[in-house]
C-alpha cells in the first residue's frame with residue numbers, strides 16, 4: 001500500500017549559472033513521509049531545497065512537486081529558511097508573523113478572517129509560544145524565532161513542508177515538541193523534506209534519507225543509506241561508524 | 253579640444269588641478285563608502301552641510317569653513333542617535349540619516365529664505381563651480397587630501413576588518429566606534445573638499461561612482477582603490493573638457509562622466525564575456541564574483 | 547494662540563495651501579511607513595532627484611503646467627529602472643542608486659545651465675512654493691492620495707509580507723518584482739504630487755520624518771500608521787501657520803515648505819529627547 005508520490009526527482013542536476021552545485025538526484029518522497037537531506041557543509045542541501053521551491057532552476061533532469069513544476073507548486077508548499085536574515089527591528093508581532101502563513105490562502109485584497117486567526121493561534125500553540133503572541137518578533141531569542149517561523153509554515157497547512165536545518169539553536173525539549181508537530185503534519189498527508197546535520201535524529205525520526213555531497217550518494221530508508229561505507233564516501237573518508245546500538249558516532 | 257588650448261588661463265589650470273586632487277581623494281575614500289554601504293549617509297552629509305554654508309554666508313565667514321563645522325556637528329548627531337543601541341529603540345540608521353538629511357536641508361532653506369537675493373552664491377554651492385576655484389581652495393584641498401590619504405593608509409587593515417566584520421573588530425578589542433567616527437570625519441572632510449568642484453547635491457557621485465565602478469572589476473581592496481582613483485581623476489578631467497567644449501555646467505558634466513564609467517562597466521560586466529575579461533585580468537584574484545550576492 | 551492657527555487660512559491662497567499641505571501630510575505619513583519598513587529612504591531620495599530633469603524639461607516645454615507631466619514621466623521611468631536594478635541583484639544597490647540619482651540630477655543641472663534665469667528657476671524647483679498652489683495641483687494630490695489609500699488597503703498584507711520576509715514571499719509564490727514595482731510607482735507618484743508644494747529635495751522629509759517619529763512612539767504597525775498620518779497633517783498645519791505668522795507678524799520671511807519640515811523634525815527631536823530623559827530618570 002504505497003502512498004501517492006509528492007516529490008519526484010528524476011536525475012535532477014542543479015547549477016548556479018554555469019557552475020554545477022548538485023548532480024544526479026534521483027528518488028521519490030511520498031505523502032506522509034519525512035525525508036532528511038544529510039551531507040557535509042556545502043553538500044547542496046540548501047540548494048536542493050531552493051530547487052524544490054523553484055528559486056534555482058533545474059539544469060538537467062527534472063523535479064516534480066505535487067505533480068507540477070516547482071515554481072507552480074509554491075502556493076501548496078511551505079518553507080522554513082536556514083539563515084536568520086530577518087530584520088530584528090521590524091515592528092511586527094509574533095502573531096502577525098504566524099498569520100503570514102495564511103496569506104496565500106486568504107488571497108489578494110482580502111483581510112484575514114476569524115478562521116485564519118484561529119489557525120495561526122493553533123500553530124503558535126503547537127510550537128509552545130502562545131504566551132508570546134503579542135510580543136514583537138525581534139524581542140524573541142534565536143531559537144524561539146526559529147519556532148515561530150516553523151509555526152508560520154504549519155499555519156499555511158501545506159501539502160509539502162521544506163525545512164532547512166530547522167533545529168539549529170533549538171533546545172532539546174523544544175526540538176521534541178517541534179518534531180511532534182512535524183510528525184502530525186506528515187500524518188495528515190503532507191510530504192516533509194528536512195535538511196539536518198544531526199545524523200542520529202535523521203536515523204531515528206525519518207522515513208527516508210537523501211545523502212548528498214555535490215551529487216547523490218544514496219536515497220532510501222535509513223538502514224540502507226546510513227551505512228559506514230556510504231557515509232565515509234560522502235563525508236570524504238571521515239571516520240563515521242555505527243556504534244553499539246546502531247547509532248552513528250564520529251571517531252577520531 | 254578647447255580644454256587644451258585654454259590651459260594658458262590660470263583659472264582653467266587651477267580647475268584642472270582641483271579636479272585631479274578631488275578625484276584622487278574621492279576615489280580612495282569612496283572605496284570605504286562602497287564597501288560599507290554608506291552611500292546614503294554620504295548623500296545625507298552632502299545635503300546637510302547646506303545650512304553650514306548659509307550660516308557662513310550670513311556671518312561673512314568662509315563657505316568651506318561653515319560647511320565643515322556643520323558637517324562635523326551632523327556626524328556627531330547621527331552617531332549619537334543611532335548609537336550602539338539605537339536600533340532597539342526604533343532608531344535604525346536609515347531613518348535617522350533621512351531625518352538628519354531633511355532637517356539639515358530644511359534649516360538651510362529656511363535661513364536662506366529669510367534673506368533676499370543671495371541665491372546666486374548658494375546656487376554655485378548646490379551645483380558647484382569649479383572654474384572659480386581660488387588658490388586658497390586648492391591649498392585646502394591638497395592638505396585635506398594628504399591628511400585623509402595618510403590616515404587611510406595608516407589604518408588600512410583596521411578599516412578593512414571594520415568593513416568586513418565590525419563585530420569581529422569590536423571583539424578583537426579595537427575601539428570600533430571611535431574608528432567609525434574617524435572614517436566619518438574623513439568622509440566629511442572629503443565631502444567639504446569636493447563641494448567647489450561639483451556642489452553639495454552631486455558630490456556623492458564623485459565619491460561613490462568611481463569606487464562602485466572599481467568594485468565591478470576588482471575583488472581586492474588594493475586594486476579597487478587604484479582603479480577608483482583612476483576613474484575619479486579621469487571623470488574630473490573629461491567632465492572639465494566637456495564643460496569647456498560645449499559650455500555646460502562643469503559639475504554636471506563631471507558627474508555624467510562618472511555615471512558613464514559606471515553604467516558602461518555595469519553593462520560590460522553583465523555580458524557573458526565580461527566574466528571572461530575579469531578572469532583574464534585578475535587571474536590571481538580570489539575566486540568568485542566580486543558582486544556576488546546570495 | 548488659536549487665532550494664529552486659524553485666521554491665516556481665511557485667505558483663499560492660504561486655504562488652498564492648507565488643503566494641499568494636509569493632503570500631503572496624510573499621504574506622506576501613510577506611504578512613509580512603508581518607506582520606513584522597507585528602508586527605502588534612499589530610493590525615495592533617488593526618485594526625488596531623478597524627477598528634477600523632468601521638472602526642468604516640462605517647464606522649458608510648456609511652462610508651469612508642464613511641470614507635473616514632466617515629473618511624472620521621469621518618476622515613472624526612474625521607479626521602473628530602480629525596480630529592474632534591484633531585481634538583477636548583481637550590484638551594490640545603494641551605490642547604484644547614488645550614481646543614478648546624481649546622474650539624473652546632473653542632466654537637470656546641465657539643461658538648466660543653458661537657460662538665462664538659471665539660479666531663480668533652480669531654487670523654485672528645488673524648494674517648491676506651496677503658497678502659489680492652484681486647484682489643479684490639489685486635484686492631482688487628492689487623486690494620488692485616494693489611489694495610495696486604495697493600494698495600501700488592498701495590498702497591505704502582501705506589502706507587509708514582502709517587507710518583512712521577502713524570501714518567504716518568493717517561496718510561497720508571490721512575485722517580489724511586481725510588488726516592488728507597485729510600491730516604487732506609488733512612491734514616485736507621491737513625489738510627483740509633492741513636488742510643486744515642497745520642492746524636489748524636501749519630499750523625502752515629508753515621507754520619512756512622520757513615520758520615523760511614529761516608530762519611536764509605538765511598536766504596533768496599526769498605531770504607527772495612524773500616528774504617522776496624524777503627525778504629518780498636524781506638522782503641515784503648524785508649519786504653514788508658523789511660516790505665515792513669522793512673515794506677517796514678525797516680518798521674517800520663512801519658506802513655507804522648509805518650515806513644515808522643520809516643525810516635523812522638531813517633533814522627532816522632542817520625542818527622542820523625551821525618551822532619553824525618561825530612560826535616564828528610570829535608571
Ligand SMILES: Nc1ncnc2c1ncn2[C@@H]1O[C@H](COP(=O)(O)OP(=O)(O)OP(=O)(O)O)[C@@H](O)[C@H]1O
Pocket residue numbers: 016021039040041042043044045046047048082545546
Ligand atoms: N548563490 C550561489 N551562487 C553560487 N554558488 C552557490 C550559491 N549558493 C550556494 N552555492 C554553492 O553551492 C554549493 C552547495 O551549497 P548549499 O548552500 O546548498 O550547501 P549546504 O549543503 O546547504 O551546506 P550547509 O550545511 O553549510 O548549509 C556550495 O558549494 C556553494 O558554494
Ligand SMILES: [Mg+2]
Pocket residue numbers: 045046047082164
Ligand atoms: Mg545549507
